[in-house]
Amino acid sequence: MTDTPPIVAFDKVSKTYDEKSWIVDNLSLDIRAGEFLTLLGPSGSGKTTTLMMLAGFETPDHGRILMDGRDIVPLAPHKRDMGVVFQSYALFPHMSVDENIEFPLVARGVAAGERRRRVAEALDLVQLGALGGRRPGQLSGGQQQRIALARALVYRPRLVLMDEPLGALDKALRLHMQTEIKQLHQQLGLTFVYVTHDQDEALTMSDRIAIFHQGKIAQLGGPEELYNRPRDVFVAGFLGQTNLLTGRYDGVDDQCSVIRLADGTALRAQRPEEGAFTLGQTVNAAIRPERIRLAPAGAAGPAADGAVLAGPVTSCVFHGDHLTLHVDILGRDVVAKINPGETGALPVPGEIVRLLLPSRVTLALA
Structure with missing residues (x-):
């Protein structure tokens, strides 16, 4: 995977909210096709803002975000070919599970027959094929998380972006979902970009980890490398x-x-x-x-x-x-x-x- 050209490249990207301090500071980062990349860091380190700029929900103040060499900063979120899973799941409570998953396909003008086929396929991927007629309020937290993931996968995006998706789950279910998400990543071969502040989660799931500190990447590498060969005291103290x-x-x-x-x-x-x-x-x-x-x-x-x-x-x-x-x-x-x-x-x-x-x-x- 190290020789694979990047699918996304952050090129000297910066973001501020108050014109006084940079929440993301001159960030350059390559994301490889097919990898599971985790953005890890404490609150306020810039990891979620980086993900939101990639998704198109935030706009950089400086720099470019390139996808296949093309600057995607001017593109609206729905034109970026990325699925997003939020910590809150962001499911529509008045819609059925099927309708929630189908929503991105409707917005993209996919034909009805194809929509039904893809919704069934996405539900089978997350092992909830029998629950399509239920409302989100009738589901457990783990089931809602799976539905949010199915909705992100249903239109077959090139990247799947996940912002603290397991934060609302209890420990046992969180550990189970870590395994399921990693298996899905391996099965589908998609590029996953995952934000968390949980060090164990990052070590368990990632191909590479970018550790954020004060808007910059303190160190980037594989889990074993970062754990056993941290670059400085911050990385050593934060990861484990x-x-x-x-x-x-x-x-x-x-x-x-x-x-x-x-x-x-x-x-x-x-x-x-x-x-x-x-x-x-x-x-x-x-x-x-x-x-x-x-x-x-x-x-x-x-x-x-x-x-x-x-x-x-x-x-x-x-x-x-x-x-x-x-x-x-x-x-x-x-x-x-x-x-x-x-x-x-x-x-x-x-x-x-x-x-x-x-x-x-x-x-x-x-």
Whole structure:
């Protein structure tokens, strides 16, 4: 898919609502045909505005949005060949399910016989073929979400745009719908652009993720790349849980970065790109909680693969398949997810434990 030419390209697109700050700031982004691209970020980061500009419901103040090389900014939403699914579903309460799904085809002048065939086909896609005569108010939240998706698919758009479509569902149904939407994407081969603030949702469903921060893309890549090789502290902290220990960059030793903490402890981390840091620069050692291990009793200081840090437990939560340990390390709350089989008796608050931070999975980040 990396060699596929983009179906859509944002070319230096900016948007402001108050003439003082940019909600989307000089955005350039290629969307590949057939991919599942997620726009992920906190509230106000620009992800939904980007989707709305793509759909045609918002207009850029600067820049172009190209589809197959043609600027679509002047085109009305219904001429862009895109289906849109909103968080609110936006179903017409006075219409039946069939009529809701049929509405985009009526607006496009599709003949009645073809409309009926496509509506039945769309209902079968979302496994609700028996509910065409019902009104939206007679359906569950999950069923309404499926109907909204069927309406977006019924006229066979080239792109399907989804804005927080699962936000109103409970956790179990949300997880089920994530699987269904991803299966539909794979089955149909359409291009999906999906907006969410849910990190797990993004990791589960996406081919690529664009992480938005203050109107810009902080990092763009596949789920594994972003999770294991975040570019900076914001990306590391937003996508999943990350421990950060601040120290001084002491250069490279045996192909590892050395980060000197305030108490003099030297942490070892993956070697950064050439020229990423200068000697003495303040940096962060970043490590995911599930990468931390318990060190043998009595161990502390340097280790063959990283460093061992000791501190008192502040809390221990049993989750069945793992323990979540909170440990005070130099005044920082360090979280570790530990296999219960490693501990014997559960650690109790105040107990000193020793944590191994392996250098191969610890990152140095600015």
